[in-house]
Amino acid sequence: MALRTWSYATRTLHLKPALHELSRRCRVRSLSSTSHLFTNSNSTQTTPQNPQVTIQGRTFARDDFTTVTPKIISRVGTNLHNQPNHPLCIIKEKIRDHFYRSFLNRRGNPLFSIYDHLSPVVTVQQNFDSVFVPKDHISRKKGDNYYINEEFMLRAHTSAHQHELVNAGLDAFLVVGDVYRRDEIDTSHYPVFHQMEGVKLFTHHELFAKCNNATNLSLFETGSTARTPDKQETHTMEAAKLLEFELKSIITSMAELLFGKDIQCRWIEAEFPFTHPSWELEIFFQGEWLEVLGCGIMEQKLLQSAGAGTSVGYAFGLGLERLAMILFDIPDIRLFWSTDNRFLAQFRDQDTNQVKFKPFSKYPPVIQDMSFWCPESDYESNDFYDLVRNVGGELVEQVAMIDEFTHPKTHRKSHCYRITYRSMERTLVREEVIQIHALIRETAERELRVEAR
Numbered sequence: 001m002a003l004r005t006w007s008y009a010t011r012t013l014h015l016k017p018a019l020h021e022l023s024r025r026c027r028v029r030s031l032s033s034t035s036h037l038f039t040n041s042n043s044t045q046t047t048p049q050n051p052q053v054t055i056q057g058r059t060f061a062r063d064d065f066t067t068v069t070p071k072i073i074s075r076v077g078t079n080l081h082n083q084p085n086h087p088l089c090i091i092k093e094k095i096r097d098h099f100y101r102s103f104l105n106r107r108g109n110p111l112f113s114i115y116d117h118l119s120p121v122v123t124v125q126q127n128f129d130s131v132f133v134p135k136d137h138i139s140r141k142k143g144d145n146y147y148i149n150e151e152f153m154l155r156a157h158t159s160a161h162q163h164e165l166v167n168a169g170l171d172a173f174l175v176v177g178d179v180y181r182r183d184e185i186d187t188s189h190y191p192v193f194h195q196m197e198g199v200k201l202f203t204h205h206e207l208f209a210k211c212n213n214a215t216n217l218s219l220f221e222t223g224s225t226a227r228t229p230d231k232q233e234t235h236t237m238e239a240a241k242l243l244e245f246e247l248k249s250i251i252t253s254m255a256e257l258l259f260g261k262d263i264q265c266r267w268i269e270a271e272f273p274f275t276h277p278s279w280e281l282e283i284f285f286q287g288e289w290l291e292v293l294g295c296g297i298m299e300q301k302l303l304q305s306a307g308a309g310t311s312v313g314y315a316f317g318l319g320l321e322r323l324a325m326i327l328f329d330i331p332d333i334r335l336f337w338s339t340d341n342r343f344l345a346q347f348r349d350q351d352t353n354q355v356k357f358k359p360f361s362k363y364p365p366v367i368q369d370m371s372f373w374c375p376e377s378d379y380e381s382n383d384f385y386d387l388v389r390n391v392g393g394e395l396v397e398q399v400a401m402i403d404e405f406t407h408p409k410t411h412r413k414s415h416c417y418r419i420t421y422r423s424m425e426r427t428l429v430r431e432e433v434i435q436i437h438a439l440i441r442e443t444a445e446r447e448l449r450v451e452a453r
Contacts, residue, residue, distance in 0.1 A: 053068060081320060092194075096112075098254050102250060132302060163306050187333060195318065196318050199298070231276075267279045274298065335357075366421045374414065381401060421437075
């Protein structure tokens with residue numbers, strides 16, 4: 001399996017029928033003044049030429065790495081995961097309460113702490129280097145991340161805070177927050193989504209407390225040993241297997257809490273930069289196996305670098321949108337950003353275990369195609385997707401590349417994209433869509449240096 005961070009591995013899932021198009025790969029605004037379903041829906045601002053970027057009151061110098069857009073910056077600070085009765089907040093609180101109940105100190109107080117207000121602006125070192133993502137790893141691509149500049153970025157996963165929190169002396173914590181990835185456009189992908197990260201460390205006494213021969217057991221090998229599929233070179237087999245048991249037990253009980261006691265679970269071997277061994281949890285849902293989260297035994301070198309080298313631990317990461325779309329039958333990821341009471345009221349003052357989203361009347365789509373010659377260099381489809389989001393906003397339901405052609409003589413490459421426009425609150429007027437489509441074409445020609453066909 002290709003090396004990847006679990007935040008990218010759990011970015012999407014397969015659901016049928018509404019989410020069946022989601023891939024398991026490594027890992028918009030209205031021009032009409034009548035549109036009010038989503039925040040910032042009336043702006044048509046495109047990528048600015050200002051030499052500076054301002055996010056949450058902080059100003060950064062723009063450089064060749066900069067990929068953040070006004071549309072994305074407008075989402076920073078929304079914190080859907082902290083809004084009461086929002087489906088993402090409901091999932092967060094269920095999981096938080098599960099860990100609070102599962103780990104209590106001698107006084108009966110929760111051992112786990114939760115951090116759900118950490119700024120998504122992090123350094124590249126925090127996002128990648130601190131969790132040992134290799135310098136040449138595909139997940140660092142400029143085309144896949146929202147870089148503020150060469151030094152700063154919007155976090156691509158909540159794992160960006162792992163090292164700093166362990167270094168602060170924490171040994172049991174949850175991190176919840178918005179994360180940012182440049183991605184395709186459809187009903188199951190959005191450039192801002194929400195993750196929960198969990199970390200639990202154990203001392204010798206804590207891990208072996210229930211073992212009769214605890215004094216004869218050790219966390220670490222005394223001599224040099226080789227890394228195997230079952231354990232790291234520094235861990236004893238006893239420590240590795242007991243950590244695996246503790247991790248899988250708490251995650252399985254969490255899955256049963258969310259999906260019911262009868263849910264079928266299975267563990268798939270995986271590979272992540274900061275855990276070994278590593279696994280993905282899959283559940284059997286609506287006739288197929290769905291990936292739910294990634295987890296594993298924390299790399300001991302990460303704990304050593306964070307000042308916790310005498311402990312061992314596990315970590316996991318999951319996507320809140322993924323879980324909410326399964327649990328509540330939410331068909332379109334754009335709905336999480338809706339301020340429409342027809343959406344939000346469905347999650348208020350009800351037994352959330354019984355809530356199933358009731359769709360609004362679905363307004364008809366308007367479909368338009370766009371073809372152009374790509375520039376010879378520095379072009380990726382994610383550049384076009386970002387531009388479409390920035391210009392078309394929430395009125396764009398899906399963008400699919402339907403044709404790719406290379407001219408046999410000039411070797412120029414041509415892309416054809418099919419853009420589906422659909423409002424979630426009203427019927428779109430074709431003239432309005434034509435106007436937006438034309439603006440997307442003009443902006444792409446100017447900013448991406450494409451040539452219309």
